[in-house]
Amino acid sequence: MTETTGGIDMDEDTSGVVKKFLYVNRKAPYGTIYALESLEVVLIAAAFDQDVSLAFLDDGVYQIVKGQHTKPIDVKNFSPTYRALEGYDIEKLYVEKESMEERGLTDKDFLVPVQVVGRAEMADLMEQQDVVLTF
Amino acid sequence: MLHTVNKSPFERNTLDSCLTHAKKGSAILLIEDGVYGALKSTPYTDKVKAAMKNVAVYALYPDIEARGMQDRTIDGIKLVDYPGFVDLVAEHATVQAWL
Numbered sequence: 001m002t003e004t005t006g007g008i009d010m011d012e013d014t015s016g017v018v019k020k021f022l023y024v025n026r027k028a029p030y031g032t033i034y035a036l037e038s039l040e041v042v043l044i045a046a047a048f049d050q051d052v053s054l055a056f057l058d059d060g061v062y063q064i065v066k067g068q069h070t071k072p073i074d075v076k077n078f079s080p081t082y083r084a085l086e087g088y089d090i091e092k093l094y095v096e097k098e099s100m101e102e103r104g105l106t107d108k109d110f111l112v113p114v115q116v117v118g119r120a121e122m123a124d125l126m127e128q129q130d131v132v133l134t135f
Numbered sequence: 136m137l138h139t140v141n142k143s144p145f146e147r148n149t150l151d152s153c154l155t156h157a158k159k160g161s162a163i164l165l166i167e168d169g170v171y172g173a174l175k176s177t178p179y180t181d182k183v184k185a186a187m188k189n190v191a192v193y194a195l196y197p198d199i200e201a202r203g204m205q206d207r208t209i210d211g212i213k214l215v216d217y218p219g220f221v222d223l224v225a226e227h228a229t230v231q232a233w234l
Contacts, residue, residue, distance in 0.1 A: 028143050030201055031168030059143050062171070065203040072197030072216075079203075103145070104176025104207070 019130035020051045025060035027135060029079070030070065035063045036078050038135035046088035053129075054085075055122060056114070057096035060135075061103060064095075066111045082112045096122050136161045137227035140169035141234065144179045151179075153233045154186045164215070164223055165194040173199070173208045180209060187211055195220060 023042050027034040045052050056064060063079070070077040085091070093114045095107070100116065107116050117125065126132055138157050144150040150165075150172040157163055163186070165173050172179055173194040183192060187209075196214040199205060208214065215223065224230055 027146075028168050028171065028202070030198075031141070031143065059145050059168075059171070062202060067203035067205060068201060069203070070201040073201045075201065077201075102178060103171075104174065 018049065018051050020053070020128065021045050021131045021133065022053045022055055022126060022129040024055045024057065024126070024132060024134040025063055026058040028059040028062040029068070030073065030075055034135040035060070036076075038133075039078060039081055041133065041135075042085070042090065043088065046085075046090055052090045053092040053094065053125070054090065055094045055096070055125065057099045057122060059099075061095055061099050061105060064093075064110045064112055064114070065105065066109055079111060085112070094122065094125060137223055137230045138163045139230065139232045140165050140172060141167040141232070143168040143171045144177070145171065149233045151182070154182055157186065157190045159189040162191045162193060162223060162227065164220065165192070165198075165212075166220075167195075167198055170194050170198045170202065170204060173212050174204060175207055175209050183209060183212075193219075193223065 023038055025035060025038050029035040042052060042054065064082050068077055068079045093112055095114045095116050097116050097118050107114060138153050138161060140150050140153050140163065142149040150169065153163060172183060174180065186192065191213065193213045193215050194208060196216055199208065
């Protein structure tokens with residue numbers, strides 16, 4: 001650490017650190033800004049080549065439902081962005097089974113391939129991370 | 136009286152509270168995340184259906200479309216557009232916005 005970098009360690013050996021990041025999405029899209037903000041931060045982590053996973057539970061499962069048409073409410077439809085995540089090597093998308101079923105949804109209703117996991121498995125997944133960011 | 140509900144029933148008890156306070160002959164309009172309360176096959180479906188015997192339930196279609204919830208709403212819920220929203224407000228002497 002040096003004075004000139006304001007305490008930020010600029011040594012090269014820290015540049016390649018890859019951590020496991022889990023983004024937990026619990027909010028429906030459009031009613032609040034959380035879903036969109038989460039997606040923005042996911043893309044930042046991807047830009048830093050981190051090991052990123054996304055979890056969708058509670059109302060968060062509504063974020064990736066097919067057939068969103070937001071023109072009538074004059075809001076940006078950000079749902080196509082979930083399909084672009086694959087291009088950033090973000091392919092670990094988990095949906096909580098209980099949340100999905102409670103809302104009358106099936107894995108066929110989602111616009112991206114997801115892995116459906118039970119609540120217990122979701123809890124394990126959260127336990128395995130270095131960083132968990134919940135929205 | 137016209138009641139509006141703008142929160143998801145899964146996240147808040149707003150819809151539940153509204154349903155238990157809305158008197159016979161009043162109207163409930165579901166808007167924003169409140170439209171998730173208009174869906175079939177949820178734990179809230181039966182409660183809404185029961186309420187529909189006494190109150191008219193409406194949902195704002197642009198909000199349903201935005202969320203990809205077309206064709207998932209309970210039969211008998213009337214879908215309205217923005218001018219329909221305005222008409223409902225004009226038709227009722229008072230509006231209670233449940234937040």
